[in-house]
Amino acid sequence: MTAEPRSAMVSLDGVRKSFGSHEVLKDINLSVAPGEVCCIIGPSGSGKSTILRCINRLVRIDGGEVTVDGLRVTDPTVKDVDLRRRVGMVFQQFNLFPHMSALRNVTLAPRKVLGLSAAEAEARALSLLGKVGLAEKAGSYPAQLSGGQQQRVAIARALALEPKVMLFDEATSALDPEITGEVLAVMRELAAEHTTMICVTHEMGFAREVGTHVVFMDGGSIVEEGPPRSVFENPQAERTKAFLSKVL
Amino acid sequence: MLAAARLDFSIVREAAPALAHGALVTAEITAAGLAGSLLVGIGGAALRTSKSRAARTAAAAFTEFFRNTPPLVHIFFAYFALPAIGINVPGIVAATTALILYQGAIAIEIIRAGLEAVPAGQLEAADALGLGGLDRFRSVVVPQALRISLPALGNNLISLFKNTSLVSAIGVLDITGVAQDVIAQRLSSAELYLTIGAFYLLSVFAFSAVLRFVESRLARYAT
Ligand SMILES: Nc1ncnc2c1ncn2[C@@H]1O[C@H](COP(=O)(O)OP(=O)(O)O)[C@@H](O)[C@H]1O
Numbered sequence: 304m305t306a307e308p309r310s311a312m313v314s315l316d317g318v319r320k321s322f323g324s325h326e327v328l329k330d331i332n333l334s335v336a337p338g339e340v341c342c343i344i345g346p347s348g349s350g351k352s353t354i355l356r357c358i359n360r361l362v363r364i365d366g367g368e369v370t371v372d373g374l375r376v377t378d379p380t381v382k383d384v385d386l387r388r389r390v391g392m393v394f395q396q397f398n399l400f401p402h403m404s405a406l407r408n409v410t411l412a413p414r415k416v417l418g419l420s421a422a423e424a425e426a427r428a429l430s431l432l433g434k435v436g437l438a439e440k441a442g443s444y445p446a447q448l449s450g451g452q453q454q455r456v457a458i459a460r461a462l463a464l465e466p467k468v469m470l471f472d473e474a475t476s477a478l479d480p481e482i483t484g485e486v487l488a489v490m491r492e493l494a495a496e497h498t499t500m501i502c503v504t505h506e507m508g509f510a511r512e513v514g515t516h517v518v519f520m521d522g523g524s525i526v527e528e529g530p531p532r533s534v535f536e537n538p539q540a541e542r543t544k545a546f547l548s549k550v551l
Numbered sequence: 552m553l554a555a556a557r558l559d560f561s562i563v564r565e566a567a568p569a570l571a572h573g574a575l576v577t578a579e580i581t582a583a584g585l586a587g588s589l590l591v592g593i594g595g596a597a598l599r600t601s602k603s604r605a606a607r608t609a610a611a612a613f614t615e616f617f618r619n620t621p622p623l624v625h626i627f628f629a630y631f632a633l634p635a636i637g638i639n640v641p642g643i644v645a646a647t648t649a650l651i652l653y654q655g656a657i658a659i660e661i662i663r664a665g666l667e668a669v670p671a672g673q674l675e676a677a678d679a680l681g682l683g684g685l686d687r688f689r690s691v692v693v694p695q696a697l698r699i700s701l702p703a704l705g706n707n708l709i710s711l712f713k714n715t716s717l718v719s720a721i722g723v724l725d726i727t728g729v730a731q732d733v734i735a736q737r738l739s740s741a742e743l744y745l746t747i748g749a750f751y752l753l754s755v756f757a758f759s760a761v762l763r764f765v766e767s768r769l770a771r772y773a774t
């Protein structure tokens with residue numbers, strides 16, 4: 304294992320994906336080391352969500368290889384569940400289970416997937432809800448929570464399997480501007496704890512300050528990537544410059 | 552008013568034990584019909600939404616046939632036509648089976664719509680959490696699909712309950728059948744029809760009240 308000093312937590316090698324005749328990912332190469340916060344930016348429709356969904360097999364790739372914590376995503380002997388317990392995912396629309404309390408949203412997967420007892424799962428869920436500042440909302444149903452609270456419960460739910468990497472797909476895009484902060488604060492805290500994170504985001508401030516690596520995508524390709532300072536302050540590609548001039 | 556004055560409910564009092572037995576038969580057919588039609592509905596909806604094209608087509612054909620033909624015709628067919636091809640069953644079994652197929656065909660469409668109305672994001676969230684097919688179906692999909700389907704399933708139950716009166720057409724002694732028997736012997740009909748009408752009406756009110764209660768309990772997670 305000393306042969307590979309910085310083995311990637313997540314790597315994509317030559318990943319290709321088409322929906323029908325529409326080629327959505329064209330030869331994507333990306334490597335995310337443990338503890339890194341990789342932020343993916345780019346215009347709508349450029350393939351950012353699809354990249355995330357290839358990592359936990361919500362989307363099956365047509366070519367190339369994805370590796371997560373040493374597991375090959377294209378290997379048919381790798382079970383979905385073994386992959387997905389290593390990958391937490393947070394969605395733009397939260398996707399909390401509306402018929403379950405916040406607590407049950409968080410305990411469901413540990414009980415069913417990890418086989419924890421009800422008491423163990425509850426202890427873990429309460430500690431995670433505390434971490435996102437919602438311990439007192441454990442009994443509330445999603446409909447009784449604000450958008451920001453729902454997204455924080457969704458983060459706790461994704462953390463409950465103790466994943467190796469967290470994927471955030473525009474976690475704050477569905478929120479009113481004045482409450483994005485409470486969700487970004489939780490994400491900053493995770494980053495400070497060296498959680499490996501891949502964040503699709505339109506929050507350029509977050510990408511610049513928290514990201515260790517920034518990827519700019521357009522038209523299904525990675526146009527430019529590097530440390531935030533170089534991508535934001537010294538973009539090389541014309542398309543990056545054009546995009547940044549619009550969003551900054 | 553004159554007509555009302557001539558009503559004589561003593562005939563109902565005399566027939567009360569028979570009517571009570573008939574009501575029990577009506578309740579039994581309703582209970583069996585509810586259980587049976589829900590099973591047909593869940594199974595058929597699973598086929599209607601399955602990956603197999605043949606299964607989808609077969610379930611669709613079944614649904615279209617049974618819900619677009621009158622339940623009385625199903626009952627007559629089960630009772631008179633099946634023995635002709637060597638299948639002999641008691642009238643109550645034939646009639647209940649026919650009702651199960653008719654109300655079940657309607658339940659298939661109701662539950663299928665409920666399954667399809669569960670948002671895709673819910674399935675993705677369950678998948679992303681590693682919840683396998685059965686856990687996903689049981690813990691995430693079914694509760695939400697039934698929640699969505701509940702008002703329509705309640706209407707289907709009420710329709711089933713009223714349609715149980717059709718079994719009297721082949722001589723089954725449900726409450727309507729008993730009433731017709733008494734009427735045939737005593738040549739007096741208004742009191743008995745008023746009485747069983749009240750039975751059906753009050754029963755439907757009771758079903759509706761229970762359904763409303765369940766709905767209000769579920770409303771706390773209305774989205
Ligand atoms: N399941 C799908 N079926 C067909 N087309 C899809 C599907 N998912 C995504 N696409 C298409 O792929 C392209 C990239 O989508 P996406 O990865 O969601 O982009 P982004 O997240 O950058 O906005 C879009 O043109 C989108 O319409």
Ligand SMILES: [Mg+2]
Pocket residue numbers: 351352353472473
């Ligand atoms: Mg997207």
